[in-house]
Amino acid sequence: MSSETASDDSTVSVIVVGGGPAGLNAALFTAKDGIKTTVFDTDETWMHKAHLFNYLGIGSVGGSEFMATARQQVDDLGADRRQGERVTDVEETADGFAVETEDGEYEADYVVLATGANRELAEALGCEFTDEGVVDVGVDMETSVAGAYATGAMVRPEEWQAAIAVGDGAAAALNILSDVRGEHFHDFDVPADASRVFGELVAE
Ligand SMILES: Cc1cc2nc3c(=O)[nH]c(=O)nc-3n(C[C@H](O)[C@H](O)[C@H](O)COP(=O)(O)OP(=O)(O)OC[C@H]3O[C@@H](n4cnc5c(N)ncnc54)[C@H](O)[C@@H]3O)c2cc1C
Numbered sequence: 001m002s003s004e005t006a007s008d009d010s011t012v013s014v015i016v017v018g019g020g021p022a023g024l025n026a027a028l029f030t031a032k033d034g035i036k037t038t039v040f041d042t043d044e045t046w047m048h049k050a051h052l053f054n055y056l057g058i059g060s061v062g063g064s065e066f067m068a069t070a071r072q073q074v075d076d077l078g079a080d081r082r083q084g085e086r087v088t089d090v091e092e093t094a095d096g097f098a099v100e101t102e103d104g105e106y107e108a109d110y111v112v113l114a115t116g117a118n119r120e121l122a123e124a125l126g127c128e129f130t131d132e133g134v135v136d137v138g139v140d141m142e143t144s145v146a147g148a149y150a151t152g153a154m155v156r157p158e159e160w161q162a163a164i165a166v167g168d169g170a171a172a173a174l175n176i177l178s179d180v181r182g183e184h185f186h187d188f189d190v191p192a193d194a195s196r197v198f199g200e201l202v203a204e
Pocket of ligand 1: 162
């Protein structure tokens, strides 16, 4: 199914924990394709220390500048980004996940963990780890807890790169969308989709 024919999945919800490259790219896809998406982030992304010369398609960009553009993009596509709200616990419930933050309690059908190299929430949730001490996921980024995904630095011992984190987020989101739709989902757009997707934000 292409995004052009995507149905409204606004009754389905995902909570993304962590708003670095991995978490924001997961949020971009789920929000763009109609899933109610909430992102909690404490703004300690490593990107603030980085300058990218190795991100395909971008010659050179400061890490904080990259994050500012990414945040604007997920906001424009409809994600609810709760900047500065730390998640303190994630638990499985009968029909999804309960997420506790410093400010409140939330529920969602799916959860995407994207807390960088900090794996504490994955451990608390009961996700299996590999012998190397990272969260065990496959190429779809789903953990051993059904409906819970782990992305970015937490799933690799090293070899940490922004492009890899971004790819992890996309893989998790597409797997969630495929699960929701009951068939493999493609977020494919063509030039004629520009005004539908971006509305008045579309570039000339
Ligand atoms: C000095 C330095 C230079 C680098 N240079 C490059 C480079 O040139 N090119 C490149 O590709 N990569 C570079 N990297 C690596 C790149 O920054 C990482 O690969 C990337 O940031 C990992 O993305 P992530 O989303 O997994 O985690 P992060 O970017 O670390 O994001 C995790 C986010 O989760 C938030 N968070 C954590 N716990 C919670 C919680 N409980 N509740 C809510 N939010 C939470 C954090 O505040 C953070 O914002 C560099 C890294 C460093 C340190």
